[in-house]
Amino acid sequence: MIDFDWLLLFEVSLAGIGSGGLYALAGLAFVLIFKATKVVNLAIGEMLMMGAYFFFAMASTLGWPIWLGVVVAVLGSGALGALIERLLIRPMLGESPISVFMITIGLSSILVGAVELIWGADQMRLPDFMPSDPVLIGEAMVPPKIFYGFLVATGLIAVVLVVFRFWRGGIALRATASDQAAAYSMGINVPRVFSLAWVVGAMVAAIAGIIVGSISSLSPTMGVFGLSVLVVVIVGGLDSVAGALVGGIVVGLVEAWSGTYLGGQYKMLSTFSLLVLILMVRPYGLFGTHEIERL
Amino acid sequence: MTQASPDVVLSINNIEVIYNKAVQVLRGLSLRVPRGQIVALLGSNGAGKTTTLKAVSGLLALEDGEMTRGSVVLDGVDTARLKPHELVRSGLFHVMEGRRVFEDLTIEENLISATYALSGRRAASADFELVYEYFPRLFERRRGLAGYLSGGEQQMLAIGRALIARPKVMLLDEPSLGLSPLLVENIFTIIARINREQGVSMLLVEQNASVALAVAHTGYIMETGKVVIDGPAEKLAGDPDVREFYLGMAGEGAARSFRDIKHYKRRKRWLS
Numbered sequence: 001m002i003d004f005d006w007l008l009l010f011e012v013s014l015a016g017i018g019s020g021g022l023y024a025l026a027g028l029a030f031v032l033i034f035k036a037t038k039v040v041n042l043a044i045g046e047m048l049m050m051g052a053y054f055f056f057a058m059a060s061t062l063g064w065p066i067w068l069g070v071v072v073a074v075l076g077s078g079a080l081g082a083l084i085e086r087l088l089i090r091p092m093l094g095e096s097p098i099s100v101f102m103i104t105i106g107l108s109s110i111l112v113g114a115v116e117l118i119w120g121a122d123q124m125r126l127p128d129f130m131p132s133d134p135v136l137i138g139e140a141m142v143p144p145k146i147f148y149g150f151l152v153a154t155g156l157i158a159v160v161l162v163v164f165r166f167w168r169g170g171i172a173l174r175a176t177a178s179d180q181a182a183a184y185s186m187g188i189n190v191p192r193v194f195s196l197a198w199v200v201g202a203m204v205a206a207i208a209g210i211i212v213g214s215i216s217s218l219s220p221t222m223g224v225f226g227l228s229v230l231v232v233v234i235v236g237g238l239d240s241v242a243g244a245l246v247g248g249i250v251v252g253l254v255e256a257w258s259g260t261y262l263g264g265q266y267k268m269l270s271t272f273s274l275l276v277l278i279l280m281v282r283p284y285g286l287f288g289t290h291e292i293e294r295l
Numbered sequence: 296m297t298q299a300s301p302d303v304v305l306s307i308n309n310i311e312v313i314y315n316k317a318v319q320v321l322r323g324l325s326l327r328v329p330r331g332q333i334v335a336l337l338g339s340n341g342a343g344k345t346t347t348l349k350a351v352s353g354l355l356a357l358e359d360g361e362m363t364r365g366s367v368v369l370d371g372v373d374t375a376r377l378k379p380h381e382l383v384r385s386g387l388f389h390v391m392e393g394r395r396v397f398e399d400l401t402i403e404e405n406l407i408s409a410t411y412a413l414s415g416r417r418a419a420s421a422d423f424e425l426v427y428e429y430f431p432r433l434f435e436r437r438r439g440l441a442g443y444l445s446g447g448e449q450q451m452l453a454i455g456r457a458l459i460a461r462p463k464v465m466l467l468d469e470p471s472l473g474l475s476p477l478l479v480e481n482i483f484t485i486i487a488r489i490n491r492e493q494g495v496s497m498l499l500v501e502q503n504a505s506v507a508l509a510v511a512h513t514g515y516i517m518e519t520g521k522v523v524i525d526g527p528a529e530k531l532a533g534d535p536d537v538r539e540f541y542l543g544m545a546g547e548g549a550a551r552s553f554r555d556i557k558h559y560k561r562r563k564r565w566l567s
Binding site for chain 2: 168171174180182183189190289
């Protein structure tokens with residue numbers, strides 16, 4: 001303990017915050033869907049994976065330019081989101097939340113199966129498209145992919161926060177989240193809000209998936225990432241965009257610290273312990289909505 | 296099916312409503328709202344007043360209710376095929392029971408949410424000034440969360456949202472719910488002003504029969520799913536049966552004592 005390596009701590013923390021940004025982005029995809037439709041989407045990790053595979057198909061298999069590949073993959077994922085909402089979720093309107101929850105579990109298996117059928121179960125590499133020079137912050141080195149991924153993630157989250165606050169559609173979404181029947185009675189097209197939430201959620205998930213896939217690699221088990229995302233959104237509060245950001249960074253940091261100082265096998269243990277602790281202190285998560293009680 | 300004559304803006308023709316495919320709540324209810332008038336729909340608990348409004352605004356489906364017979368005609372158009380939000384956009388605004396403001400949105404955002412009612416209408420722009428003119432209190436608190444408003448202010452906001460939507464017909468479900476007598480008077484004065492100044496027709500459901508009949512032009516009284524008495528509001532307010540059973544007055548206007556409750560129950564069977 002005499003010479004504690006502060007630089008290492010700093011570097012590890014930066015890497016943790018960086019990957020936390022990605023957790024936050026994936027958490028955002030989850031929160032968008034949950035906020036509007038109250039569906040706990042367990043297939044979020046697999047939707048991430050689909051986005052990454054779409055990108056792989058465009059950029060590697062078809063050899064399209066990277067930017068075009070990203071755009072088409074994101075749009076394709078949006079279409080997939082719309083399809084999922086229309087075919088699987090809409091018919092379940094008004095059914096018990098548990099049934100809808102089970103449907104999303106089924107959906108995740110279907111997506112994994114589809115990927116294995118089309119692309120096989122082997123790991124694959126996405127084409128490199130981010131700058132590869134290491135980024136220096138002070139004396140600390142940050143892996144470039146994590147750094148740029150973090151920038152994209154926080155940028156997107158900021159955009160979504162602003163849109164929610166000021167765009168009328170954001171108000172429609174929050175109104176629908178707050179009281180569906182009342183939203184109908186304002187003239188808001190509630191089913192349209194639902195499908196929009198799924199489309200945008202799937203698109204955000206695809207962006208997160210492309211970044212995650214290019215940092216590590218591409219495989220049908222990528223969906224496991226979704227498990228950590230679940231921790232992120234529960235920590236942050238299921239329906240809070242800002243909560244997804246903070247929860248993502250907290251989980252990213254805890255994973256990085258425990259991975260470095262305790263060893264890789266303690267990563268999951270420490271994140272889930274954190275989850276239990278936070279839920280004991282704040283059952284709605286850090287930023288989740290309590291019902292407003294007037295006294 | 297009876298077509299609405301031009302001076303009737305909303306007509307409800309012989310509707311039946313069944314909840315959960317099992318419980319029949321409305322049994323052939325008909326009423327008319329003449330253009331520019333306030334029509335009061337009165338009745339005791341469980342008579343089906345709120346259900347009537349939900350049947351009109353299409354919100355029944357959200358509660359497993361179904362209109363199995365009859366029709367609702369808004370300004371000459373049968374509304375059977377319209378979805379709830381389309382109905383709002385064609386000029387029918389339902390101010391639901393219990394106010395139902397969006398608690399975690401600000402006052403301003405609550406009003407903005409009602410601008411969706413204007414979608415697809417020509418020359419319709421939201422008039423926030425108008426709302427703040429009727430309810431200056433909302434202007435003072437416009438950046439605050441609606442959940443922190445008092446009950447009376449929330450009712451003002453609920454009516455304010457309706458004003459934004461510029462409806463032909465406003466359905467008002469128990470605007471007096473949970474408000475002090477002074478606030479009730481306040482709210483109803485404003486409701487009457489809105490009707491007069493904006494020319495909005497209203498269908499008003501109330502427990503508080505005396506205040507409702509004071510602002511309404513016409514009244515309907517319902518019991519177990521159908522209309523039992525109707526007529527001009529002043530005539531109803533003067534009718535001895537109505538005075539006794541719904542206004543709580545006997546004879547010369549003395550308030551009834553709870554001691555006579557048995558008598559009340561016995562007599563009431565004769566009415567329905």
